[in-house]
Amino acid sequence: MLARTKIYIARLVNLLLFAYSYLFSKIFNKVKVYNSPLALHIETSSRCDLGCLFCDRGQGIISRPTDFLTLKDFQKIINKIPKSIYWITLYFQGEPLLDKTIIEKIKYLRTNNYYVEISTNAQNISKEIATALVESGLNRIIISMDGVTQSTYEKYRINGNINKVYEAINNLLDTKIFLHKKNPKIIVQYIVFKHNEDEIEIFKKIIKKIKVKTKIKSAQLDSNSIDYLPNNDRYRRYNINNNILQRKKKPPRPCYRLWKEIILLQNGQIAICCQDKNGDYINDNWYNTDIKKIWKSEKINNLRLATIKGTPLEICNNCDI
Numbered sequence: 001m002l003a004r005t006k007i008y009i010a011r012l013v014n015l016l017l018f019a020y021s022y023l024f025s026k027i028f029n030k031v032k033v034y035n036s037p038l039a040l041h042i043e044t045s046s047r048c049d050l051g052c053l054f055c056d057r058g059q060g061i062i063s064r065p066t067d068f069l070t071l072k073d074f075q076k077i078i079n080k081i082p083k084s085i086y087w088i089t090l091y092f093q094g095e096p097l098l099d100k101t102i103i104e105k106i107k108y109l110r111t112n113n114y115y116v117e118i119s120t121n122a123q124n125i126s127k128e129i130a131t132a133l134v135e136s137g138l139n140r141i142i143i144s145m146d147g148v149t150q151s152t153y154e155k156y157r158i159n160g161n162i163n164k165v166y167e168a169i170n171n172l173l174d175t176k177i178f179l180h181k182k183n184p185k186i187i188v189q190y191i192v193f194k195h196n197e198d199e200i201e202i203f204k205k206i207i208k209k210i211k212v213k214t215k216i217k218s219a220q221l222d223s224n225s226i227d228y229l230p231n232n233d234r235y236r237r238y239n240i241n242n243n244i245l246q247r248k249k250k251p252p253r254p255c256y257r258l259w260k261e262i263i264l265l266q267n268g269q270i271a272i273c274c275q276d277k278n279g280d281y282i283n284d285n286w287y288n289t290d291i292k293k294i295w296k297s298e299k300i301n302n303l304r305l306a307t308i309k310g311t312p313l314e315i316c317n318n319c320d321i
């Protein structure tokens, strides 16, 4: 009990240090980082069973090899990270439920009092897996469902089966009821393209009926995929200017995410945020360097400084924050 209280206090202090560091940097145009990350994203799997249209992993654009993080390496890193980190997500460029040790990993984190989230394409949630997920103590699961019919869904989720998604949601809901558990919280996410925007309202109705939360997200596109931009401006991340996509919102100045979180890729590389899909900005390796050192390194500080000065990184042009 005392140990747990200590952890909660350390996390609260870390949150305050984050707010102070971010505001200080913003007001005085100087990089100050007194806090540890609030959240850590760990790519436990860099493999996927789908070939989603504009996903770098699905399209094989990501150059690093695909594999799973071993349970041993995972535990090693968790034992080394600052205890003041609160939130851990177990996905990045890959499908976490292909990893045979994912349940053990979730349990390990829950035993150590972390809030744990996964995001999945929901192609592999049988009754058995649903039971294991609910029993693992997982806090939150995001399920991708970008369409309500197979013909719409598979336009983006290449090789995906919409019936498996419905089945996955039902299996999780039934298991939660059967085991009298509130968690994992389920969020069904819908990425909006031109081809699926007409199904959004039906999607909302279906999901409302089963009392599950939804997240409607704008699609990340590039100039070659302008045809996929939804007609409804509300769902567009970009404006079109001379046939070039331009982000509607300006990136935050400075970008708070660089003070808040960091991503550990399966092969040891570090990514600075969710747009840094190949870990191109930090040439370091978390297998053999202390995360605390990487977090406060000159390299990351220079990137933080760039966002303070309002010179966003190339990847910021595609970001949705």
Ligand code: SF4
Pocket (backbone or CB within 6 Å): 048, 049, 050, 051, 052, 055, 056, 057, 058, 059, 092, 093, 094, 095, 121
């Ligand atoms: S399921 Fe996720 S990781 Fe896999 S191809 Fe689709 S978007 Fe990419």
Ligand code: SF4
Pocket (backbone or CB within 6 Å): 251, 252, 255, 256, 257, 258, 272, 273, 274, 275, 307, 312, 313, 315, 316, 317, 319, 320, 321
């Ligand atoms: S892409 Fe840019 S704006 Fe988006 S999270 Fe990364 S640094 Fe921040």
